Amino acid sequence: MYDFKPATPLPPAELYRDLVSAADALTADEPDGIANMANVAALLWEFLPDLNWAGFYRVAPAKSGADDELVLGPFVGRPACIRIPFGRGVCGAAAQSGVTQCVADVHAFPGHIACDAASQSELVVPVRRGDTVIALIDLDSPTPARFAAEDAAGIEALAALLATRI
Template structure:
């Protein structure tokens, strides 16, 4: 996908979730859209902060690890540092949590509500080095829009 494709997907997602206040419903639709649009992935979904852990949220793909400790693995690192993690080879990532042995690369984008990280978007691929700088830019664009909608006051929706 190029950046124009990501802009189109972002508009599609915005139309789906705009005005809906249920976080789980919105994340489920985002997962479904990304699963339809992204090639060569084997898992896409969300982990949500609960105490000092990330807990599995809506996703598309094989069953996944239910809980990930804050700061552990690719997802926990992205959440704890509030930085995108784009990993070319997950087997080279120290502390990688292998929920699916078929996954070889991964990208994780944290997202916030009221300035605090509340979860991550996690996408896995069976290919090594699947995720490019364009993928990162496009997914950050998408999650920036999602964050904006999540942070709107309820009564303005």
């Protein structure tokens, strides 16, 4: 049995080091990307306080056969938008730009997609294989300004680990 939940509140640097270590242990020998995303979504939920959604969006061909779009991957939380075009909302902005989006107030973000009305802030980190965005790690919180630079850096380290495992 795996028990990767931190025992006590930890300083952010230590928390993210432990999170990445746990993700490494769970994904190192597993070739199935969906299984790895599912376990990492569960780790995010266990490790990070004050979330109401944690999971992945994958880059996939659009239903229309045109450009790529984001398609819902494994997650923990309320049901979510299944498909998101590049450039739309926080996730679409991260996919299009390839840049981490740390949004203190999602309601002030142009084109925000409200999958859960309780969400107040969001952190979206691209997972890249080389120069190509292949997925996103998406975290939502019911607390305004929940995420800081140290959260972005920690999730970026996780994304780097997962780049060849999802």
